Amino acid sequence: MNPHDALEHILTAAQKQGVESAAAGFTRSHKRMVRFSNNSVTITSSWLTETPTVYLVSNKRRAACMVEEQNPEGLKAVVEELARTMKVTPEGDVDFTLPQGPFQYQPIQGTFDEKIAQGETELIDAVEAGVNAAKKEGAIRVSGVVTSNTRERYVSTSTGAEGSDKGTEIEMTIRAFTGDDASGQGITVATNLQQFNPEEAGRCAGHIAKMALTPETGQAGKYNVVFAPSIFANILNRVSDSTSAYTLELGFSFFQDMLKSKVASEAVTLHDNSRFPYGPGSSTLDDEGYPTQDNALIESGVLETYLHTSYTATKHKASLTGSARFEAGIGGMVPTAGNIILKAGESSLEDLFDQAHDGLYITNNWYTRFQNYQTGDFSTITRDGVFEIKNGKLTHPVKGLRLSDNMIRILQSVKALSKEQHWIRWWEVETPTLTPYVLVEGVGITTAKK
């Protein structure tokens, strides 16, 4: 379907239904993936998807639809159904309208690579390079996934915003094993083939897996922990989620009533920057047609802003942040980060081990869950290589550990950050995150009791 026709059909139908304001979206995505395990390709996949979206606002009521039926009648029928339903929907809590356009959208450097869009064999080549590099480091079994995506996005609103952008992404997660309980992970994420480095990801995974061989069972206690980028990106995704004004509304944020408060140590400066050059999550406009921007979430430890859509911004009397993202599910349009950027520090990784003196180096995690979203009490499980630090040096690998702590306490106990930063996105890190290695003091670690 022609994107511009789809947008016009949606907005025309909305106008005929007397809707106060409407945002129409259209995304065309061509995604390809190769998965592999035990050094062998397990499946190749490709997806070609065109997705129109509809968001309507009228009389304090909202309605949203993701529709994949590819015809004008289908789009019109959806808008009519939404408008009908809105008329019988209980009243919402905010009278607002979508951002008044038109807007100018400034291009962002390095978000599209024609070679990815036209590529055919680079995913297979990446698998071969990654697996061979991991095996060269000593890996016995190697598993992972490599994905590329080419997308075009179009947004048009009844309030005069109209724009589009396009982007490419390519990423690989590779996990190497030297034993059943000895593994390591490597990641490479980029918007272009030049910065995509599957060989380095494979080498990193293989190196950690080799170091992790024959782990000892770890002990519970409080530790100084050096976090590698993969695990800290997972934590930062939860931090970023908690800055979403919609998350606050739902009671899922540990930043309730903390605006302008000190929520982290002075070493922490965290931005959501959807305009970051070469950022995998960069885009010029949000799904309400508002231009994206660089949002300082935490500046030298102080919580500076929540992320907003036009609904939450009106309710909280705040400025728009260019963060509106269409969500199929509850919310319809919710504030979401594009690229999460944790400012680098001055240390080398070895400096961080030295400053930790005695503690742990944790390379990865999974399965983060909250005991209480508002207090931030949570636990997450270490995965892949975990190493003990003694007198500032890595000694032996350990296993069986769970990080059980509080998000605010972790942020407030950040002591130092590395100069080196890495882009992370994988199965456990949804929003692309650029983060250094991070030293945190006194982290709670627990173990199974039986």
Added chain:
Amino acid sequence: MEEELAREAVDHALRLGAQYAEARVQRDLGHTYTLKNGAAEPVNVTRKVGIGIRVIVDGVLGFASTNSLDRGQLRSTTESAVRTAKASKRLVTSPIRLSQEKSWEDNWEAKMKVDVRDVSPEEKYELLSTIEKSLTPENVHVSLPSRILIFDEDLTEKFYVNSEGSKLHGFVPHLSLLFFLTAQEPGKGVAQRLRHEAQSRGWEVVEDWKPKEIAADDAKMLGRLLREGVPPPKGDVDLVLGSEVTGIICHESCGHPQEADRILGREAAQAGESYLKPDMVGHRIGSEHVTIIDDPTLPHSYGFYLYDDEGVKARPRVLIQEGLIAAFLQNRETAAELGGVSNGASRSSSYDREPIIRMANTYMKPGNHSLEELIEGVGNGIYMKNFMEWNIDDRRYNQRYVGLEAYMIENGRITTPIRNPILEITTPGLYGSVDAVGKDMEYAGATCGKGDPMQGAPVWTGGPPIRLRKIRLGG
């Protein structure tokens, strides 16, 4: 029309050189109604339809999908599945094979007595408003600053055809009621409860849920917990777990590690592997009281289906039999590798996802004890009725469940509420400690995440209350 397109895709794939092909047209129609603190959130509609094509070409598995049901686009999608599979051949050291299975032609569905499509949006909001009205501070004796109430319906229709002669049409309506309550007491902090009731049936299910009663009961429980809750005791205790906790345990540390694709390493880089090896059928993992079953055919269950997404007839699977590993969850790929036949565990969440091994409704087989009898058998211990936080390592060995509604047991009787008791334990440690199993079954709805790209599968987790001996609480 859709049947014709699916057949054409399969035929085209075979002409292009595939030795096996299947096509699935899937249509998902979803509506979500939400009240947040009494005010309406956006009504959200999802209309997702498209076709997924899976092929085997010279031992390589290829998958492609599109949401354009145009013939030209469909041919090009089929060609993409075959072409990318061929291009990967040089990196395939373990060629993919599928087990030999019977072919089926059938129409099946989970029936609705009252078609949810005939129920007006007003009635669906009325359901949520009624719950909201039951949550006043006067009624529940606690302040609830955040109340999220959701009614969700997702109607899934699938047409499946494969090159071996199977032709299946299925329809399942998934209905859910979710609520998330945050309670607050001055000087005592906050407590939160997430609850998910779900079934595959029509609007008649709403009566069964008793929505007003369960929401108000949960709110009152949160208030009492905040006002009276004390820290959990130290040292070894006996533990009685409620059905909700039994259910999540069966899902996390029995169902997942017994998925054969994990055991064979296919999910290693994402959802992880398993502490089990292919030759561990018959291995003792728990006491003789523990029998765990996964059954997709349970009427009205959230994980209900009668044929899986490889066209294999669904059946109950006994995963642990009296403490011994009895079977793994299998699809046709793992069955061929391990030698045997599939037990029909292959599902995909939408047209654009490959079918992979999934649980359906995983539960512990009930025993003979009432809850009172289980409690009476404990001198001093803890009753953990439900939970909030939980997680488990990626080999499914080291797990943690943090109790929400929990009480001291003193001299065989439930007494004071306790806050956040932590069960942090290994899989054999847990199942080996079970000394009695209750008789009263309950099931909770859940959406299980697995696969890459992620697939959320509707499941039930369930079981009766169970009793564990000599557990040291964590934290």
